Amino acid sequence: MADLKQLKEDLVTANRILANQNVLDAFGHVSIRHPDNPQHFLMSRARAPNCVELDDIMEFTLEGKVVGPELGKPYSERFIHCAILEARPDIMSVVHNHSPNVVPFSVLKNQCFCAVMHMAAPIGRDVPNWDIRDKFGDATNLLVTDMETGRDLAKALGSRTVALMRGHGCVVVGRSLREAVFSSIYTEMNAQILYKALVMGEVTDLSDGEIAASTKGRAGFTWERGWENWCRSVNRTYYSQAWDMGPGFSRSDK
Amino acid sequence: MADLKQLKEDLVTANRILANQNVLDAFGHVSIRHPDNPQHFLMSRARAPNCVELDDIMEFTLEGKVVGPELGKPYSERFIHCAILEARPDIMSVVHNHSPNVVPFSVLKNQCFCAVMHMAAPIGRDVPNWDIRDKFGDATNLLVTDMETGRDLAKALGSRTVALMRGHGCVVVGRSLREAVFSSIYTEMNAQILYKALVMGEVTDLSDGEIAASTKGRAGFTWERGWENWCRSVNRTYYSQAWDMGPGFSRSDK
Amino acid sequence: MADLKQLKEDLVTANRILANQNVLDAFGHVSIRHPDNPQHFLMSRARAPNCVELDDIMEFTLEGKVVGPELGKPYSERFIHCAILEARPDIMSVVHNHSPNVVPFSVLKNQCFCAVMHMAAPIGRDVPNWDIRDKFGDATNLLVTDMETGRDLAKALGSRTVALMRGHGCVVVGRSLREAVFSSIYTEMNAQILYKALVMGEVTDLSDGEIAASTKGRAGFTWERGWENWCRSVNRTYYSQAWDMGPGFSRSDK
Amino acid sequence: MADLKQLKEDLVTANRILANQNVLDAFGHVSIRHPDNPQHFLMSRARAPNCVELDDIMEFTLEGKVVGPELGKPYSERFIHCAILEARPDIMSVVHNHSPNVVPFSVLKNQCFCAVMHMAAPIGRDVPNWDIRDKFGDATNLLVTDMETGRDLAKALGSRTVALMRGHGCVVVGRSLREAVFSSIYTEMNAQILYKALVMGEVTDLSDGEIAASTKGRAGFTWERGWENWCRSVNRTYYSQAWDMGPGFSRSDK
Secondary structure, eight states: OHHHHHHHHHHHHHHHHHHHTTSSOSSOEEEEEOSSOTTEEEEEOSOOGGGOOGGGEEEEETTSOEESOOOSOOOTTTHHHHHHHHHOTTOOEEEEEOOTTTHHHHTBTTOOOOOOSGGGGGGOSOOOEEOTHHHHOTTSOSOOOSHHHHHHHHHHHTTOSEEEETTTEEEEEESSHHHHHHHHHHHHHHHHHHHHHHHHSOBOOOOHHHHHHHHHTOOHHHHHHHHHHHHHHTTOOOOOSSOOOSTTOOTTOO | OHHHHHHHHHHHHHHHHHHHTTSSOSSOEEEEEOSSOTTEEEEEOSOOGGGOOGGGEEEEETTSOEESOOOSOOOTTHHHHHHHHHHOTTOOEEEEEOOTTTHHHHTBTTOOOOOOSGGGGGGOSOOOEEOTHHHHOTTSOSOOOSHHHHHHHHHHHTTOSEEEETTTEEEEEESSHHHHHHHHHHHHHHHHHHHHHHHHSOBOOOOHHHHHHHHHTOOHHHHHHHHHHHHHHTTOOOOOSSOOOSTTOOTTOO | OHHHHHHHHHHHHHHHHHHHTTSSOSSOEEEEEOSSOTTEEEEEOSOOGGGOOGGGEEEEETTSOEESOOOSOOOTTTHHHHHHHHHOTTOOEEEEEOOTTTHHHHTBTTOOOOOOSGGGGGGOSOOOEEOTHHHHOTTSOSOOOSHHHHHHHHHHHTTOSEEEETTTEEEEEESSHHHHHHHHHHHHHHHHHHHHHHHHSOBOOOOHHHHHHHHHTOOHHHHHHHHHHHHHHTTOOOOOSSOOOSTTOOTTOO | OHHHHHHHHHHHHHHHHHHHTTSSOSSOEEEEEOSSOTTEEEEEOSOOGGGOOGGGEEEEETTSOEESOOOSOOOTTTHHHHHHHHHOTTOOEEEEEOOTTTHHHHTBTTOOOOOOSGGGGGGOSOOOEEOTHHHHOTTSOSOOOSHHHHHHHHHHHTTOSEEEETTTEEEEEESSHHHHHHHHHHHHHHHHHHHHHHHHSOBOOOOHHHHHHHHHTOOHHHHHHHHHHHHHHTTOOOOOSSOOOSTTOOTTOO
């Protein structure tokens, strides 16, 4: 149970970090799979990420039903998290955001978003741009508010890290909460860099081999370095998850 | 009377939020229709939005005359608010700003501002760009300082949410103060996104059906989520207007 | 003497404001003509604007000689201020900066900087881009470190408000310190707006008549509104110079 | 020994400044050659620059071996510093960063980064863009994690101040820590300015003569003015290194 409380604290921290880094504004959300029950996940009630507190964290089934006390209105788009966590047992955490440099790519007729910077390698080269119009017509409110729509988005995402959502934002997934936060921040950074490069000229993106090597070689201490830094920016207590980075750390840790 | 004091506090908060979000700088203003007298409205004396205090809020007629004590010089452009509140009984609040990503669209010969992101759907597809030159010649100071000019702007706005003002800024209206603040912030965000997309390639904007669905489906809790978030950014006490978003909220609230 | 101390405090405030508004970074400077001796002016010793204190303010002749105690090394580019204050008896204050959105215009072969937004009207339509190469060759360090170079720059400026300096920055002048600060901030804002508009399409600039009307019609209370706002941003005490903007203000004040 | 402690404090300050100026984010690093042993250098353990403390500073050989107590995991890319300090006895300090406006230039097929603003003159005109693919193939993780790769990068840098690293970032060197910090900040600023100019039109860069004059003429007090300013931004105590800039400074100091 102590672990669960720490996980909820981490989820609060993740909300604050993503708001502070301008990946989330008053909207968007981040979830984490329940550590003891992979069919459940944790997420805040419907509240702006920068306002989320420990007592806002609720538990949900993968169909979006509230488990236990209903602490407030749930996010209407929780089905994004349900459907992706259902489709991707390898994934522990999902972020949905309106990342301001990513959204412009989502409204381009010839979408061209791809990883150009090594920190963002896990984005890959064939980022899908899911358009709700394709299956649900051109008179929706663009929101993913049921399982059918969520599953269609999850299908577009496939086994990737990021899927854009036309005129809306994107989803970013991670094998841990820290990885999902990290990838969200560097997806936004990659978008800012790619945008500037594209308007100046022809661009060299990362090769498949570079993407594979960068993604495979990345270990817990990479997420950890970012996490410590961002905790400081939002005045949240940092604790080391993967290892002790300071005096006395164990060399066998990865 | 307690309500009126709360409304004035909200108006102060709105000024601070819009300054903090870079929608207003040292100039621009926000008004709210008087709750007991639709022929009057409330607005600060001529002061930078981030400096506005409760004691700066004055009452005006729809012709721009001060009602009650004249606490200071009124904004010379109060006629923007007069004329729009006169023409639009459905509207409770008006923002006039020099939104930095919106102004560039106002000086384009082929203006192309439209909603590309769902949060900004109420902007619509045919945003007018009111040019003071068309009726008042090319030797004005561009300011709207009388009813005739204000009414011409209100006519250009028509039944829409936003009208650009060439070389100047824009007006944004709302059915509530919170909606006007919300729409002002997402008009700026939409401009930033559309700008980046346009310089990269051909853009997909929101369809009429998407705009209608997004606008119609939006309820009080959407404005509320933004408002709580932005109150925190400017250290203003948040109180829930439409409902209680926390423990014990009533499901029948909208 | 009390006035002189207040003027020096204002000069400190101006330095802090321009740093806070990103018009000055660690470099650049702002001067004010001595109120009792138009052949002298006041400016900080060579120090980053955000660090300037009351005890850093020195007095100079229009040839750049220190008058009274030499409190520290003078700015090597003080000759910009000397030459412009010499050539322009109508001007009380000069700002030299590396305004980040203005510098890009200074390195364009077809420079096209002009006022597109009413707040920036005094910039005008034919902003010169002074290139030190034209008279002093292409092996200078680009700095204006003597009267000859300063006078050449002042000549390029002529009777205008702003002159760009190729690969360097710009100079902005005002009939008062507050006006010079105000015009510096809106020159930067105008540059940001014009840049975005130019990369999207063809641009409508302000007409000569609009520039004349906007410039002529602007009175002390306009500078005052900005000054109060910016003082708050840098935690400097605001006092009203031109009039009392609050309760009891005199209508006859301008 | 007192000097060494001060140098380590300076190194902490440099880390904080570069993070605060958005030159370093959670990654990147800055080194300084050991004052008593040019074959050794000082650098933090692997930690985000904004979190670096005095007790994180470790000593390394030019082959990247830890000297003395291993206070934590070293940066895996310390070989960038090793190889450049080995190849460049004239250099005392190296910064490796992912400077957000510089990276776009590193992914352009026709790289065109050069100095356009006098503050950034030491960048020069023929900035190399080192591509790890050229010698190490297109399936690396882009990181410089051994001496061979580091030496190849150092060779590309040659006698210059800056080398870009494709899809990764850049290296910036200085004859002192303050100069390396200064040049890093103005490399980022130059990139931002050049980017905006390039998308507007044809650009005038600095001439060889201007670069030589600007670089040669720059003395300690230039770095000092920036350093005092940036110390204040990160709440680090400033002390004057090259001279006393205030009352009583010695004119013979440079």
